[in-house]
Structures are given as structure tokens and as C-alpha cells.
Amino acid sequence: MVEFSLWDIVRNLLLAGRWTVVLSLIAFSGGAVVAAALLLARLARLPGADTVVGLYVQLFQGTPLLMQLFLAYFGLALFGMNVSAWVAASVALTLYTSAFLTEIWRGCVNAVPRGQWEASAALAMNLGEQLRHVIAPQALRVAVAPTVGFLVQVVKATALASVIGFVELTKAGTMISNATFRPFAVYACLALMYFGLCYPISAWSRSLERKLSGHR
């Protein structure tokens, strides 16, 4: 009979925590790219973009992330792709993240007064120039705090990837709990580890919010 110390539990959770961090970064950066593309399609007034993006957002915000993960896992396999839990989790979380980020950023762009659009149009700027020189600098200021805040949601969302067999913090916690028969200690450590990961980001987001709204 092997005895497991608390340090064994913590060390193994920390090792698995790497994959939570990596998956969060993949989902967040991938989601940011897709979200930016969707937002640009809307701002450029591509025909039908408003309806399609609105539907996309409603679809991902109105269904459980767990179902999205299962659908990515089993759906990609239908197309003859050999999906690992890595691919399925990355795809599902990227799409999920993009649906939220594109809505957040659209709100930030809408927060820029209309007159700024009109003034820059009157200076004969095209859409690219308007965005680069006038809209983006102002919208980005508003966007920083909620975007960082959403990063917390992404980190927490990666916990669901454990359900399709992706070995990150939560899955590792379940496995360690099954091996050590110390569920209370393991799940308490697990929760504290997520807290240690998320709380600094929350606090950072809050301080950004204070800093950026104070300079008016």
C-alpha cells in the first residue's frame, strides 16, 4: 500500500495545471481571432453579417458548453477526422470564447460616440483608417477590463474539457482522488488551485476597470 502525502497531491495537480493554462491560452487567443473577424464582418456591414453573427452568438450563449464539447467531440469524428480530446476541446472552447468576446467588443465599439464615426467619415477615411486611427484606440480602452474579466470565465470553462477525457486540473483531480481515496483533500486543493489561478486575474480586471474609468 502506497501512502500519498499532501505534497504528492499538490505536486501532481500543479503538473496537470499546466494543461489548464495551455488550453485556456489556446481558447482565448483563438477565440479572440475569431471574435475580431466576426466583429469586422459586422462593422463592414457585409450583407447578412448582422443576422448570421447574431444567430451564432445566440447559439453558443444559449446552449450548455458541455453540449458544445460533446458535439465537437462526436461531430468532428463524423467527418472522418481522428479527433483527440485536445482538438475537440480547443475547437469547442475557441468557438464558445469567440461568441462571448465578439459581443463584449461590439458593446465597446458601440460605446464610441456616433459623432466620431461621422467626423472620421467626413475626413474621407475609409473603414480601415477609421478603425485604426479613431475607433479602435477609444474602444480598446473600454474593452480591456471586461476582456481580462472574461479570461477568468475561459479558465473556468476549461474545467469542462475533463468530461471528454482531456487531462487538465479537474480530470487530474478526479484521477488522483480515485488513487488516493482522499477526495476531500484533493477536491479542496483543486478548488484552491483554480482560485489561485483566477483570483489574480479577477483582481487585475477590477483594478484596470478602476484605473481606466477614473481618467475621464
Add this chain to the structure above:
Amino acid sequence: MIAFDFPAVLAEWPLLARGLGATVALTAVSAPIGVGVGVACAWARLHGPRGLRTAVGIYVELIRNTPFIVQLFFLFFGLPGLGVKLAPEVASLLAMTVNLGAYAAEIVRAGVAATPRGQIEAAHSLALNEWQTYTRVVLPPALKRVWPALVSQIIIVMLGSAVCGQISTPELSYAANLIQSRNFRAFEAFLIAAGIYLLACVALRRLLNWIGPRFIFGR
């Protein structure tokens, strides 16, 4: 060519219906209690004694910075280590309520903090006591201000309940899982379940937007 077989899944509609019923029941119980916890915590954080204020602050931050699935697993798998055994349904309800309570506390607090001071002073000058002031003067407009955010949070908790199937609570995603283990139509089963969740989400938003002005904070 991919061949879909939706009828094979739809033939199991009694399972889906029972699953949806359980999801609705979980939400119907946890939402009002969770919002109640949130209102109480919002009061405690703004007006409570110092110790209580800190305790509520820790509760809110701890819940808001850990994933729901970990909270659920902690209640269901972790607590038996201390001798507290919960049935899956009870653990699910408790996790959903505790989770919603923390988020609702922050949302309601924001609404309460935005109350103009003059309103409270006016209530005091009319000889209303603290309790009357809070429940009759401060709370209704505060809830009205934050109702959209509260509705969204309740919907997030309803969608989050899909995870409760992982501890064998027989809700909608559990039913979908059961069906796909019987006929191996995984994609179809989860697609239909996702569709039902989407409809439930739209219906719940409408219901709450209807209930709010009529029963919670008046017009």
C-alpha cells in the same frame, strides 16, 4: 456520406421529456433560493457587521473564481470524506443554489449601491425602520436596475446544470447521454439536447422578463 438518424433519438422522447422536467425542476428550485441568498448577502456586504462582511466576501470570491463543476464535485465526491453523503439531486441543487447566490450577491449589491442617498433619508424621515427601508424602498428599484443581469445569470445556471449529469443527476444532458449509449447516435442525441436547451433558454428569458415587473419589483 454522413447518414444522420434523428428519428432513432426522437423515438426516445419520454427520456428527453423527463430529463427536461428535471432540468426545469432544478432551475425552478435553485433560482428563487439563489436570488434570495444573493439579496441577503448583498445586504450583509453593505450593512452587516464586520465579521459577516468578510465572510460573505470570501464566499463570493471563492465561488466566482472556481469552476461550477469543481464545486459540484467537491460537494458530491469531496464531502463524503468528512462523512456527509449527499444524493446526486441534493448535491446538484445545493451547488446550483450556492453558485447562483454568489453571483446574485454581486449583481444585487451593484444595484443596491446605486440607490440615491436621498431615497434612504426620505424613508428614514417617514419613520421607516432599517428593515422596512431595505425591503420597501431600496430593494425594489435596485432589483429593477439589475434584473437583466440577474436573468442572464439564472440562465447561465440553468445551462450549467448540464454538468449535473456527470454525477448521475437524471437531467437533460444525462438523458441525452443515456440515449446515445443505447443507440450510439451520439451526435444526433447531443444536437437534439442542445436544441432543447436553446428553446428552454429563450422560454426562461421570456418568463423571467414577464415575472420581474409583475411580481418582483412592481411597475
